[in-house]
Amino acid sequence: MVVGEDLVSNPASKTEQTFKRAIIRWGHFRLVDEVERSDLIIVILEYSSSKPTRTERVSEKLVIFVGGRTPSVDAAPLWSVADVGPALGQRPTSKLVDDLRKHLSELRKSPPRRSDTVG
Numbered sequence: 001m002v003v004g005e006d007l008v009s010n011p012a013s014k015t016e017q018t019f020k021r022a023i024i025r026w027g028h029f030r031l032v033d034e035v036e037r038s039d040l041i042i043v044i045l046e047y048s049s050s051k052p053t054r055t056e057r058v059s060e061k062l063v064i065f066v067g068g069r070t071p072s073v074d075a076a077p078l079w080s081v082a083d084v085g086p087a088l089g090q091r092p093t094s095k096l097v098d099d100l101r102k103h104l105s106e107l108r109k110s111p112p113r114r115s116d117t118v119g
Contacts, residue, residue, distance in 0.1 A: 013046075014091060015044055015046050015093050016044070018091060018093040019093050019096075019097065022093065022094050022098075023097060026097065026101060035067065035068070035069060036068060038068065039066075039067045039068075040066065040078070041064070041065045041071060042062060042063070042065075043065065043071075044060060044061070044096075045063070046058065046059070046060050046091070047060075057084055057085065058085045058090065058091045059082065059083070059092075060083060060084075060091060060092050060093055061080060061081070061082040062097075062099075063077045063079075063080040064078045064079045064080065065077055066078060079100070081096055081103075083095055083096055
């Protein structure tokens with residue numbers, strides 16, 4: 001599920017298109033349109049440092065929340081990552097998805113946590 005201020009007002013944004021392509025290419029998640037049907041909600045925030053010029057720098061932040069309902073303003077995310085694209089207005093969206101992929105891969109490799117028992 002993709003939600004974000006810029007994405008809601010501009011559903012054909014480059015960020016959304018790039019994100020969806022990267023997620024589909026990865027094949028690990030299935031995108032849905034309804035918050036109620038989602039397991040996770042991924043929010044992408046996009047900021048630009050200047051007007052579109054050769055020196056424009058686009059910053060993006062990918063934040064993941066538990067799905068099923070729209071997160072409240074004070075909801076704690078499960079995970080987040082941010083990055084700034086190189087000059088010329090390039091977006092770091094694909095790198096953010098790669099960071100998520102690496103993080104999930106590392107989680108799978110780590111041994112399961114054992115709960116401490118009293119006894």
